[in-house]
Structures are given as C-alpha cells and as structure tokens.
Amino acid sequence: MKELQHLNKYFLKYKTHILLGIIITIIARLFLLFTPRYVKKIFLVIENYFEGTISKDVFKTELFEAILYIVGAALVGAILTFFMRQTIINVSRYIEFDLKNEVYDQYQKLSLNFYKKNRTGDLMNRITEDVSRVRMYAGPAIMYSINTITLIIMVIIYMYNASPKLTLYTIIPLPILSVIIYKLSKEIHNRSTIVQQYLSKLSTFTQESFSGISVIKAYGIEPQTSINFKTLASESKEKQIDLAKIQAWFFPMMVLLIGTSNLFVIYIGGMQYINGEIDSIGTIAEFLMYVNMLTWPVATVGWVTSIVQQAEASQKRINEFLKIEPEIKNAVNTHTKITGNIDFNNVHFTYDDTNIQALKGISFKIKEGETLAILGKTGSGKSTILDLIGRLYDIDEGSITINNTEINKLNLNELRDSIGYVPQDAFLFSDTIKTNIRFGKQDATDEDVIEAAKNAQVHKNIAKFKNGYDTILGERGITLSGGQKQRVSIARAIIKLPKILLFDDCLSAVDTETEEKILRNLKKISKGKTSIIVSHRVSSAKNADKIIVLDNGKIVQEGTHSSLINIDGYYKHLYLKQLSETESK
Structure with a gap:
C-alpha cells in the first residue's frame, strides 16, 4: 500500500471527521452486540419458566424487557450507523474532490512536451476512473475495515467470556481465510492494473474518434473504426472478466468458512450442553448469532482487499504523473x-x-511598439519563436x-x-461566443466584447446568428467556419489589451479584403505595443517595421518590405508570386 501513502496528507486534513466516524462506529457495534446477549436471556427466561422457577407474571415482564432492549439497541445502532456513513463516506468525497484538483493543477503545470507524449483519453481516465477507485478506498474500504476490526474484536471477547473452548473451535477457519486473502490480493492487484490500462486505451480511442469524426466520415471508414473499437472493447472485457474471476472466489470462500464455524458451534456446543459444560441452550443460540454477525464483516475482508488492491493500482497510475517535475517552472514570485x-x-x-x-x-x-513579421517555409521555425516568447518551452542555448x-x-x-496570443489552429471552447472572447479578459463588459469583435471583423457574422453572442459553439468551435474561428480568436487576444501581441498565421482562412480590414484595425490597436506576425502572406507582413525570413531554423533575410523586394531571395519571389495571383483574380 505504499502508493496509497500519498493520501495520508488528506487523512490528516480530515482527521476530526475520521476520528468522529471511528468513535461512532465503535459505539454502534457495541449496541448491536446487545442482541445476542438478550436472546440468550430470553432462552434462560423460557427455561426457568418451564422449570417452574419463575411465575408467569415474572416471565412476561422479563421477556418484554429483553425484547424492548433488543429493539432499542437495534434502533440506536441503526441511527449511529447512519451517522457513521455520513462522516466517513463524506470524507471520501472530500478527498476525491481534493485529489481531482491536485491532479488537474498538476496537469496545468506540466509542459507541452508532456501532452505530446501522453494521450488525452489516458489523462481523462486517470482523473476520473482512477480517482473514483481511490475514493472507494478512502471511504467504503476504511469504513468497513473499522467496522470489521471493531466487531471481530468485540465478538471474540464476548464469545471467549461465554465459552473459551467453543470460541477456539469457532475461530479455527480464520487463519485459513488470511492465507487465501493474501494469495488472491496479489493477483487482484496485477489484474486491476491491466484493467485500468485497458480502460485508458478505450477512453483514448473513443475520445480521438469523436474528435476526428469529420475525418472518419469523410474517408468513409466508419466500419473499420467500429471494428477497431469492438476489438479493443473485447480485449478490455476479457481483462475485466479475468479480474472478476479472481474476485468471485472471495464471497464463496467466506460463506464456506463461516458455515464451517456454524457447524462447529452446533456440534461442539451441543456436546458441551449434553455434558453439562454449558448451562443453557441459549449459549449456543448466542454463539450462532455472534458467528453470523461475523459473516458480513469477514466477507467484506475480501471485498475491502479487492478495493484496496484496485485503489493501489489506480493511485500508482496517478502518482506517475504527480511525481513528474514540470519542465517550465516559475522561479520568480x-x-x-x-x-x-x-x-x-x-x-x-x-x-x-x-x-x-x-x-x-x-x-x-x-x-x-514595433511590429515584426516572420516569414518562411513550413517547418522553418516561425511558430517556435512565438512559443519561446510565451515560454512554453525553455531554450537549449543562447538567451x-x-x-x-x-x-x-x-x-x-x-x-x-502580458501576452495576447492567436495560435495557428484557433481553439475555441464549447461555450458561448461571448465567453470565448471574454476568455482573454474575464471582467470585460459586453461593450468590450463587441468592440473586440468589430476590430477582428467578426461582429457582423455573429450578429446574424439566432442567439448572437450567446450562441453556443460546438466542440473546438466546430459551429463556426475556419475564418470565423480565427477572427474570434483574434478578438479574444486583443480584448486583453496586452503589451505583446503574437499572431501565428491567424489570417490564413480569411479573404484578402477582410485581411486588409483586420490589419488596419490591428495597426490602430497595437499602437505602443509590440506585435509579432507569423504569416505566409506578404500582405500581412509588408507594413511591419521589420521583417525576417527563416529557412531551416536560420534567418536568411532581414529588413523592411521596401528593402527586401529589391533583393533577390525568398521574400521577393513570394511577393511577385502572390502579386501575380492577386492580379489574375
């Protein structure tokens, strides 16, 4: 259980609730143990009545009192059990909440490299399925463990006081039970780990299928995708069945061993009664009740062990990510x-x-206050420069x-x-257009949102929608066209009024007329601010204070538009090519 030690800080945080739950559990079990004792008393009263040692009135009075005590103890025990669940189970929900936040915070701290190496479905599975399994350990497993330990100790003490010899025979099956649990728990841990890995694979596959549904439909590969899903789901099912086969051994073994204990009680107890070692048949009835009171607690030993092993496997997967040190750290507070x-x-x-x-x-x-334009072929390093300015990565050499x-x-x-960033692939959230623009400035007014949309030349498009700015976008902004997504993304950046504006080929999906309008607005907005425009179009770069041309990670040209069009090179060739395309249109 070394991986689950990570939760100790949360147990310490909620120690008051847990201690209260433990106290309530112990008191609740004490009240439940009254029943067998008063059942024995009822047998004694009946025996005394038939032997003629007590009158009918005394018999009725003592019988009524015993029944009253049994009912009262059951009611108090039930109420305390309710409060036991309210304390301990609630703690597990608090821990689940804290752990999910811890995992989510860690996800946000980790660098882009981490997300390139790990799939979204697997990340989601660890923060949902794995955390849920850990919660079962932090709540039900602990509650039933306390309940079981308390009841076993108390019952054995009561049984020993009643008949030491009979108690010894009754607990003979318990060491056998311990060995079985030890053997099975190891196998459950191994199979639980495999099950969680397959659940992650299944989550990843479905997440990628839904995200790329347009590509799947466009290529007509729904049948093959369905076959792949069925294959993965079938493999996952087989692993689940393998785990269930092992878990299925627990309850039958518990019932068998408890049944064996009952046989010992009836046979050994009967022999002791015949030999006069036990003064009342009520003692055998009391023992049978004690043994059967142990049935569920002992049976839960297997269930709890299974939960703990699954939680251990899940927490190990969670810890793998929690132990990763973020590559990009904030060294200055x-x-x-x-x-x-x-x-x-x-x-x-x-x-x-x-x-x-x-x-x-x-x-x-x-x-x-200057504007820099960066041009170059695909893969020349243009977007990398913007990522480094935002410190999404740390450099290897230089400064x-x-x-x-x-x-x-x-x-x-x-x-x-201080940065307003418009990525090449505009990402919008499944929320309203207004909220997506406000993402750049949470306290922006409706007027600010509209002004930003106008400057991004997208206001007229939004106004035509039925719900306007309150239109709910589909996943990743699928409701909008490529050009509209880019312009909403621009509005989101400029509404911040940042000191540095970074535009990563964000006008590629708009026509040249709209591009000109947006560039004029950006020039006005970016006055006094530093702007860097990455583009494949000369029209986006020509008004910049400085232009650099990259090729294979190196600067091959540098200057202004007027100077570069007079030098034979990539910029001039690109300018002439795009000029001829414009004239032909």
Whole structure:
C-alpha cells in the first residue's frame, strides 16, 4: 500500500471527521452486540419458566424487557450507523474532490512536451476512473475495515467470556481465510492494473474518434473504426472478466468458512450442553448469532482487499504523473516589469519529442511598439519563436531577454498575462461566443466584447446568428467556419489589451479584403505595443517595421518590405508570386 501513502496528507486534513466516524462506529457495534446477549436471556427466561422457577407474571415482564432492549439497541445502532456513513463516506468525497484538483493543477503545470507524449483519453481516465477507485478506498474500504476490526474484536471477547473452548473451535477457519486473502490480493492487484490500462486505451480511442469524426466520415471508414473499437472493447472485457474471476472466489470462500464455524458451534456446543459444560441452550443460540454477525464483516475482508488492491493500482497510475517535475517552472514570485523590448541572442532550440532542431542561432531585436513579421517555409521555425516568447518551452542555448531581463527570470504568470496570443489552429471552447472572447479578459463588459469583435471583423457574422453572442459553439468551435474561428480568436487576444501581441498565421482562412480590414484595425490597436506576425502572406507582413525570413531554423533575410523586394531571395519571389495571383483574380 505504499502508493496509497500519498493520501495520508488528506487523512490528516480530515482527521476530526475520521476520528468522529471511528468513535461512532465503535459505539454502534457495541449496541448491536446487545442482541445476542438478550436472546440468550430470553432462552434462560423460557427455561426457568418451564422449570417452574419463575411465575408467569415474572416471565412476561422479563421477556418484554429483553425484547424492548433488543429493539432499542437495534434502533440506536441503526441511527449511529447512519451517522457513521455520513462522516466517513463524506470524507471520501472530500478527498476525491481534493485529489481531482491536485491532479488537474498538476496537469496545468506540466509542459507541452508532456501532452505530446501522453494521450488525452489516458489523462481523462486517470482523473476520473482512477480517482473514483481511490475514493472507494478512502471511504467504503476504511469504513468497513473499522467496522470489521471493531466487531471481530468485540465478538471474540464476548464469545471467549461465554465459552473459551467453543470460541477456539469457532475461530479455527480464520487463519485459513488470511492465507487465501493474501494469495488472491496479489493477483487482484496485477489484474486491476491491466484493467485500468485497458480502460485508458478505450477512453483514448473513443475520445480521438469523436474528435476526428469529420475525418472518419469523410474517408468513409466508419466500419473499420467500429471494428477497431469492438476489438479493443473485447480485449478490455476479457481483462475485466479475468479480474472478476479472481474476485468471485472471495464471497464463496467466506460463506464456506463461516458455515464451517456454524457447524462447529452446533456440534461442539451441543456436546458441551449434553455434558453439562454449558448451562443453557441459549449459549449456543448466542454463539450462532455472534458467528453470523461475523459473516458480513469477514466477507467484506475480501471485498475491502479487492478495493484496496484496485485503489493501489489506480493511485500508482496517478502518482506517475504527480511525481513528474514540470519542465517550465516559475522561479520568480515577486513582481517583474514586462515591456515589449524583446531580444533573441544566438538562440538554439531542439524539440525533445522529435529531436528536430527548430532554431539554429537565431538573433534579432524588437523595440517596444514595433511590429515584426516572420516569414518562411513550413517547418522553418516561425511558430517556435512565438512559443519561446510565451515560454512554453525553455531554450537549449543562447538567451531571450524582455526588458533586458532573461525570460526565465521573469514572473511566468505576469509574462503570459502580458501576452495576447492567436495560435495557428484557433481553439475555441464549447461555450458561448461571448465567453470565448471574454476568455482573454474575464471582467470585460459586453461593450468590450463587441468592440473586440468589430476590430477582428467578426461582429457582423455573429450578429446574424439566432442567439448572437450567446450562441453556443460546438466542440473546438466546430459551429463556426475556419475564418470565423480565427477572427474570434483574434478578438479574444486583443480584448486583453496586452503589451505583446503574437499572431501565428491567424489570417490564413480569411479573404484578402477582410485581411486588409483586420490589419488596419490591428495597426490602430497595437499602437505602443509590440506585435509579432507569423504569416505566409506578404500582405500581412509588408507594413511591419521589420521583417525576417527563416529557412531551416536560420534567418536568411532581414529588413523592411521596401528593402527586401529589391533583393533577390525568398521574400521577393513570394511577393511577385502572390502579386501575380492577386492580379489574375
């Protein structure tokens, strides 16, 4: 259970509730143990009455009192059991809440490299299925364990006081039970781990299928996708059945062993009664009740063991991610000034997951308020520069400074808060258009949202929707066209009024007329701010204060539009090509 030690901090946090639950559990079990004693008393009263040692009135009085005590003890025990569940089970829900938040917070801290190496379905399964299995340990397993231990100790003490010899025979099956549990629990742990792994694979497959449903339909591969799903689901089913086969041994073994104990009680107890070692047949009835009171607690030993083993396997999977140290850390908690003065000095960067060297000795400077345009072929390193400014990755060699301070010595939260970023692949959330734009500024008014949408040239499109800005978007913004998604994403960036604006080929899906309008608005908005525009279009770059052209991770051209169109190279060729395409239209 070493992996489950991670939960000890939560048990300490809710120690008051847990201790209260333990006390209530012990008291509840004490009241339940009154029943066998008063059943024995009833037998004694009946024997005394038939032997003529007590009168009929005394018989009725003592019988009524015994029944009254049994009913009262049962009622008190039931009420206390209710409060026992309210304390301990509630704690498990609190721990589930805290653990999910801990996992989610860790997910947010981890770098992009982590998400490139792990599938979304697996991440979701660990924060849902795995945490739910851990909750079963933190609640029901602990509650039934306390209940079982308390009841076993108390029952054995009561049984021993009544008849030591009969007690000894009754508990003979318990060591056998211990060995069986030990053997089966090890196998349950192994099979539980495999089951959780297959659940992750199944979650990943379904998540990717739903996200890529348009591609699946476009290629007409629904039958093959269905076959693949059935194959994976069948494998997962087989692993679940393998686990169930092992778990199925527990309850029959418990019933068999308890039944054996009952036989011992009846036979040995009967012999003792005949030999005069037991003064009343009520003692045998009392013992039978004690043994059967142990049936459920002993049976839950197997169930609890199964829960603990599954929780151990799940917590191990959770801990694998919780133990990962984020590659990008915020080393500064104090306030750091962020301006638009950006300086790249001999920057080298290689992607860890592919080992591709994206940047090879990049150097350039941008002053606050300037606009830099970056052009180049696909894979030349344009988007990488924007990722490094947002410190989504740390560089291998060289330095990046903002306001003459190295980027890793800036407050990470303040750095990213000062940036308005429009990615190449615009991502919108399954919420209203208004909420998606407000994502850039949570306290923005409706007027701010509309103004940002107008500057992004998307207001007229939104106004035509039935619910306007309250239109609910589909997953990843599927409700909108590619150009509309890009413009909503632009609105989300500019509503922040950030000091640094980063545009990653965000106008590729709009026509040239709309592009011109957006660029004019951006020029007005970005006055006094530093802007970096990554594009494949000369029209997006021509008004920039500085233009750099990348090729294979290196700067091959640098200058202004007017200077670069007079130099034979990539920029001039791209300009002439796009100019001829425009004229032909």
